[in-house]
Amino acid sequence: MNNQTLQQLRSRMDDLNIKLLDLLSERAAIGRQIGEIKQSEGLPLHDPARENEMLDRLAARNAGPLEEKAIRHLFQEIFKATLEVQQPKKKPLLVSRKSKREDTVIRIGNTEIGGADSVLVAGPCSVESLEQVMEVAAALKKAGVPVIRGGAFKPRTSPYDFQGLGFEGLKLLKEAADEYGLQTISEIVTPAHLEEAAKYVDIIQIGARNMQNFELLKAAGDMRKPVLLKRGLAATMDEFLHAAEYIVSRGNSQVMLIERGIRTYEKWTRNTLDISAVPLLKQMSHLPVLVDVSHSTGRKEIMAPCAKAALAAGADGIMVEVHPNPAAALSDADQQLNLGEFAEFIREVKSSGVYRQSAPTV
Numbered sequence: 391m392n393n394q395t396l397q398q399l400r401s402r403m404d405d406l407n408i409k410l411l412d413l414l415s416e417r418a419a420i421g422r423q424i425g426e427i428k429q430s431e432g433l434p435l436h437d438p439a440r441e442n443e444m445l446d447r448l449a450a451r452n453a454g455p456l457e458e459k460a461i462r463h464l465f466q467e468i469f470k471a472t473l474e475v476q477q478p479k480k481k482p483l484l485v486s487r488k489s490k491r492e493d494t495v496i497r498i499g500n501t502e503i504g505g506a507d508s509v510l511v512a513g514p515c516s517v518e519s520l521e522q523v524m525e526v527a528a529a530l531k532k533a534g535v536p537v538i539r540g541g542a543f544k545p546r547t548s549p550y551d552f553q554g555l556g557f558e559g560l561k562l563l564k565e566a567a568d569e570y571g572l573q574t575i576s577e578i579v580t581p582a583h584l585e586e587a588a589k590y591v592d593i594i595q596i597g598a599r600n601m602q603n604f605e606l607l608k609a610a611g612d613m614r615k616p617v618l619l620k621r622g623l624a625a626t627m628d629e630f631l632h633a634a635e636y637i638v639s640r641g642n643s644q645v646m647l648i649e650r651g652i653r654t655y656e657k658w659t660r661n662t663l664d665i666s667a668v669p670l671l672k673q674m675s676h677l678p679v680l681v682d683v684s685h686s687t688g689r690k691e692i693m694a695p696c697a698k699a700a701l702a703a704g705a706d707g708i709m710v711e712v713h714p715n716p717a718a719a720l721s722d723a724d725q726q727l728n729l730g731e732f733a734e735f736i737r738e739v740k741s742s743g744v745y746r747q748s749a750p751t752v
C-alpha cells in the first residue's frame with residue numbers, strides 16, 4: 391500500500407517537473423525578448439531593482455512549506471539563468487582552437503616553430519660582449535640549434551643589477567647570429583623600442599614581467615614580426631591566452647607562448663615548471679608552445695629531464711640558457727649551462743624519443 395502511494399506521488403512529482411520545465415522555458419523565452427528590447431534601447435541587461443521587487447512580492451505571497459530563503463534563492467537562480475539566455479554568446483578568442491583548428495606554424499629563415507620538428511632556442515641570459523655571443527653562436531651552430539637568444543634590455547629585480555647593453559647588445563647578438571646563420575630573439579620592454587629593435591631581432595620576446603603590459607602587447611600586435619610571449623610570474627592560463635589575444639587581435643598572428651615556471655612555495659627550484667600548462671595550451675590554442683627550462687627550474691641538473699618532459703607533453707620547443715663562463719656571467723650566473731654542459735644537454739634531448747626531427751640537420 392505504502393509502496394503504491396510512493397509510486398503515485400513520484401508520478402505526480404514527475405508531472406510537476408515537466409510543468410515547471412515548460413514554465414521555465416516559457417519564462418526564459420520572454421526573458422530573451424526583454425533582453426532584445428533592452429539591448430536595442432541600450433539598457434543594461436541586469437536590473438537588480440526589478441529582481442528585488444519580484445523577490446519581495448514572491449516572499450510576501452509565499453505560504454510555505456518552502457522557506458522564504460529557499461524561495462529567494464531559487465528565483466535568484468532563475469534570474470541568473472535568464473541573464474545567461476539574454477547575453478549574446480561570446481565569440482571564441484582568436485588564439486583559441488575553436489577559432490582555428492590547425493596549428494599555427496611560424497617560419498623564420500629555414501626554421502619552423504610549431505611545425506613537424508621540435509625547435510631549440512639557446513643563448514646567454516644577457517649579451518655581454520661580442521666575444522661572448524660569438525662563442526655561444528659557434529656552439530649553437532655546432533649543436534644544430536637554429537635560434538640564439540640574448541637579453542639586451544633586462545628587467546632586473548634590483549635597479550643596481552646589470553641592466554643590459556640595450557641596442558648595442560642587440561647589434562652584437564645580430565652580428566654573431568649573421569656570422570653563423572642563426573635567427574635572433576631578444577626581449578623588448580618599451581613600445582618605442584620595437585621598430586628599431588626589429589632591425590636586429592627576428593623574434594620579439596615579451597618577458598614574464600611584461601605579460602600584462604597591455605600597451606606593449608598592443609604595439610607588438612601592430613608589428614608583423616614573430617613574438618614570443620612569456621607566461622607571467624603568477625599568470626593563469628586564461629590571463630596568458632588573453633595576453634596573447636591582445637597581440638593577435640591587432641593582426642599579428644605570429645605569436646608563440648612560452649611556459650617559464652610560476653611562483654609557488656617551493657624553494658628547491660627557482661620557479662615551479664607547470665608542465666600541465668603545455669598540453670592545456672596546446673589543446674586550448676593553436677599557437678606554438680615552448681618551455682624555458684632555465685628560468686622554470688634554475689637548476690642545471692634537472693634541465694634535461696624537464697626538457698624531455700616538456701616535449702613529451704607536446705611542447706614545440708625548448709629554450710635554455712648557455713654561457714661560455716657562467717660563473718662570470720653578469721646575470722643568472724647559477725643557472726646558465728657552460729659550453730660542455732650545453733653540448734651534453736642538447737645531445738641528451740635530441741637523442742630522446744620525444745625530440746621530433748623529420749630530417750637530419752645539415
Ligand SMILES: C=C(O[C@@H]1C=C(C(=O)O)C=C[C@H]1O)C(=O)O
Nearest residue numbers: 421424435436437440441469472
Ligand atoms: C528579464 C529581465 O532581465 C533580467 C532578468 C530578470 C528575470 O529573469 O526576471 C529580471 C531582471 C533582469 O536582471 C527584466 O529586466 O525583466
